[in-house]
Structures are given as C-alpha cells and as structure tokens.
Amino acid sequence: MRVDVRPVQKLRGAEPLDVTAPLAQMLSALAGDTVDLTHVRLVCDWIQYKSNFRDVVDIRPVLAHPAASGEDAGPAMIEIAVDLRRSEDVDVEAATHAALARLRSGRLRRGIYLEPWTAGRTSCIWRFNALYWQALGHWEAATGREYERALPGGATDARNLTAVHELIHALFRVWDELDARNALPDELYVVELGVGNGGQARTWLDEFVTLDRAHGRDYYRRLHYILCDYSPHVLARAEAAVAGHAAHTSAMVVDATRPLSALGFLRHKAFLVYVSNVYDNLPSDEIARIGGRVHQVEVRAWIADDAAARLAAEVSSSPDAVPGLVDKLLRLGPELLSEAMPAQFPSVGDAVGFWRECWGAVRLEERYVPLEGLDAYEIAPGLSGEHLRPQLDADGDVRLHVNNGAVASFAGTLPLLHPFGRLQCLDLFVESAEQYHSGFHGPGKYDGSVVNWVNGPLLRQIGRRHAVDVTFTPFRHGARSSITTLTASLHD
Numbered sequence: 001m002r003v004d005v006r007p008v009q010k011l012r013g014a015e016p017l018d019v020t021a022p023l024a025q026m027l028s029a030l031a032g033d034t035v036d037l038t039h040v041r042l043v044c045d046w047i048q049y050k051s052n053f054r055d056v057v058d059i060r061p062v063l064a065h066p067a068a069s070g071e072d073a074g075p076a077m078i079e080i081a082v083d084l085r086r087s088e089d090v091d092v093e094a095a096t097h098a099a100l101a102r103l104r105s106g107r108l109r110r111g112i113y114l115e116p117w118t119a120g121r122t123s124c125i126w127r128f129n130a131l132y133w134q135a136l137g138h139w140e141a142a143t144g145r146e147y148e149r150a151l152p153g154g155a156t157d158a159r160n161l162t163a164v165h166e167l168i169h170a171l172f173r174v175w176d177e178l179d180a181r182n183a184l185p186d187e188l189y190v191v192e193l194g195v196g197n198g199g200q201a202r203t204w205l206d207e208f209v210t211l212d213r214a215h216g217r218d219y220y221r222r223l224h225y226i227l228c229d230y231s232p233h234v235l236a237r238a239e240a241a242v243a244g245h246a247a248h249t250s251a252m253v254v255d256a257t258r259p260l261s262a263l264g265f266l267r268h269k270a271f272l273v274y275v276s277n278v279y280d281n282l283p284s285d286e287i288a289r290i291g292g293r294v295h296q297v298e299v300r301a302w303i304a305d306d307a308a309a310r311l312a313a314e315v316s317s318s319p320d321a322v323p324g325l326v327d328k329l330l331r332l333g334p335e336l337l338s339e340a341m342p343a344q345f346p347s348v349g350d351a352v353g354f355w356r357e358c359w360g361a362v363r364l365e366e367r368y369v370p371l372e373g374l375d376a377y378e379i380a381p382g383l384s385g386e387h388l389r390p391q392l393d394a395d396g397d398v399r400l401h402v403n404n405g406a407v408a409s410f411a412g413t414l415p416l417l418h419p420f421g422r423l424q425c426l427d428l429f430v431e432s433a434e435q436y437h438s439g440f441h442g443p444g445k446y447d448g449s450v451v452n453w454v455n456g457p458l459l460r461q462i463g464r465r466h467a468v469d470v471t472f473t474p475f476r477h478g479a480r481s482s483i484t485t486l487t488a489s490l491h492d
C-alpha cells in the first residue's frame, strides 16, 4: 500500500497538521474490509478552497483497461483520498467504510449524475463557469458583491500601479529603439484577453496617458487597446469602464482559447498581449502517472441525494428531474429559464437561486483511465500529449494539470506578437513538477467560477518549441504570494 501525504509544509511549525488521526481511521476501516491492500493508495490532500468539488473522503477506481462502454470491468487499484482540512468534521473511518461498500456495490455515489464520465475539460462544470461570466450581473445582484471580491485578497493584482508602470516603461524602451531605426509602425497595438470589469484596462490606460506625457513621444495618439472577452455582458461592462479612452479602444468578443480566429488581423503586430487571472479559469484535463502507467482523470459531476431533493422541492419537481433542469439552466441562462418555465421559476431571482444552490452542491466523482499512448492524446490542436512526457517521466507517480485551454490560448497568442512584442500573464502558476507532489492545485470554486493552477513547465516546454523564451517571476507588488507573472517574448 502506498501513502501519499501532499501538504508537507503544514506538517511543521507552531501548529503542525495532525495526519495520524485521519490516517489511523482510514487504516482501521481498511483492516476491517476485504479489499486487497496491495492495490490501495491513500492520498492526503489539503484542499484550500472552502468551496470545492470533493467530499472529505473520496474513492477513485484506477481502471485496468480503458472502459469500452458504460461501467467498467472493475478497478486494478483504488485510491482513497481524504481532505485533511475537513477531516475533523467527519468520522473518517465510517466514511471510508461506507465508500468501500459503495464501491463493491458498483455505485460509488449516493446522488444524481449531471453527466456521463468525461474528460475534465469537457465536464459541465465549464458550462457553469461560462454561465457565470455570461450572466454575472444576475449572480452579483443575488450575492450583493462584485466578482473581484471573490479573488484572494479581494481585488485583482492587475491594477497594481508599480507593476503597470514597469510594463509601460518596458514598452516605451522597445518603441524608442524601434523609432530610432525608423521601424516603429504607425499603429501600436495592445491586446487584453479576459478583461473582467475593465478595471485593469482603465488603470493601464490612465497610467499610460500620464507616463506618456512625461516621456514626451506622444505614443498615446498611436495606441490601440483591444479589449477581448467571450462574455458580451462582461465586455460591455469593461467598455463602459474605459469610456474615457474610447478613441483608443475597441471591444471584441473573442474566445481566449482560440485567439487567432478573431484576432488574425493582428498577426505579428501586437506589442503586448496582457492576460490576468484567465488561464486558471480555462478548461483543463488532469493526467496521472500511477504505478508507472499514464492515466487520464475522468470525471462525472453529481449532486448528493439530499441536495437534489431540496432543489427538486423548491421547484415542485422530483430529484430525477434535476439533471434536466440544470441542463436547461446552462443552455438558457436564468432569464430565459424563468421565461420558459414560469411555474417553476416565477422570477429571474428564483432561477438564479436555483443556479447558485446547484453550483454549491456540484461535486466531481473521479476515476483513472489508462491512456493508450501519450502521442494519441491531444493537449490542444496540433499539440500532442508527448509534451507532457518530461514531467511524467521525471519523478515517479504524479498527478498534474494539462490546462488544455491555457495551452491553446498561449500557443494561439504567440503568432500575434510583433517580433519585439511580449505576452504577459498574471496567474496562479505551478512552476516545477515538484509542486504537484506537495500541494493541491484545483479545481476549486471561486464564487460561480472554476479555478485551476496552471502547469508552468508545460507552457515553458511549448514556448521552447516556438523558440519563445518563457520566464516566471513572483509577483512582487501585491500581498498575494501565490501570483506569478509569466512573460513570453520572441527576443531576449
């Protein structure tokens, strides 16, 4: 049996974490069970997100073969996972017993499923995530607080003035040099992907005006700042925030995972593509090496029976109807849902209440399915799973994020860059594969959205393939120590 304790930093210090109590309870449950102990892994995590997709004790089958259809032929191994942060709240021994009994009965969960087994990136949690940004105003009206308050520290780091000044001065240096060689184009393009409320764009533009005046080259006259987001609702809000710079801005509906499709006209023209707190919000698979074999983590969203019964009662329906109602909500949004089903959702507020309660209740069941070959797995269009091999081969068994959406966005953005341009991202990056052995990196819930840390070594590896230099620097300017700046540039 293998025991994996990940939050190692919490084992020391003034108040060290007690791992022995939950472990003893799990071992006691296993001792009283008939499961083959040579095929059991115990995983102890610390899930820092108060709102997340896990139970305190979860069981994950590790399949022997890719499941051809429906339920599989039985696991080759099982992983029992405990969230140490919440382990004091439950009887871990009883929960482990119960989970093992359910595994034997062939039904891991006592709840209703919202989807069949699927890869992480295609789970319905991403439809919830998209709905959050499409209907943000309704969500915020219900919670009474702006989305930025849900970010750690209660505000985006993207508005930090020192960091903004550094970035603008770096642009001035490049432009001055190009100008000296008569190589500076007339139009100076800056692109932002995933603009949120436009707060960063407004700060950036306001500061640009001030610094440009002091610099004395009148770059503002030539500046064109393009605000991009996949949510028209968010985009309209951002546009209003930068109304004072209307002559120098435009707003475009763009899917950040396919930037070239809408921004192809900017190929080799953008001096800066700026992205903050977006990569961690794009769909992601997870891949795990277990016993030397590579597996894909498959997920299945579910809602516990008691929560489903509560939700059903609120709309005078049966728990079996909940998955259908959730699908309608995700397709129509709260406004149209209320129009389409006035008996169940008399007001938009009722539909939003249903949405928020569903989201709070959604959990992910997981299983590990062997991958036939990394080369057959596609991270993003044209990028094979072989890019993951250095990380998977480096250091024994590991479970890591693929961040398919972030990789696609990154690879699709590089062609937009001017030869002296740069891509700058502020985000939660895992910077070395080792971090996957010592912490939890998502998915978690930020309000109505999903967060996953981003696999930095993978982006670095893909950058190398494009002859792009990728560096990571801790974000020095804010209180949040976890935020890192990724800079990708085509030149030194």
Ligand SMILES: C[S@@+](CC[C@H](N)C(=O)[O-])C[C@H]1O[C@@H](n2cnc3c(N)ncnc32)[C@H](O)[C@@H]1O
Pocket (backbone or CB within 6 Å): 133, 156, 157, 158, 193, 194, 195, 196, 197, 200, 228, 229, 230, 231, 234, 254, 255, 256, 257, 275, 276, 277, 278, 281, 282
């Ligand atoms: C957490 S907010 C960050 C906003 C802002 N950049 C900041 O730092 O505060 C994430 C933003 O990314 C946008 N977004 C998420 N997925 C996207 C996608 N696939 N394409 C474009 N925008 C996306 C959301 O609509 C939202 O505006």
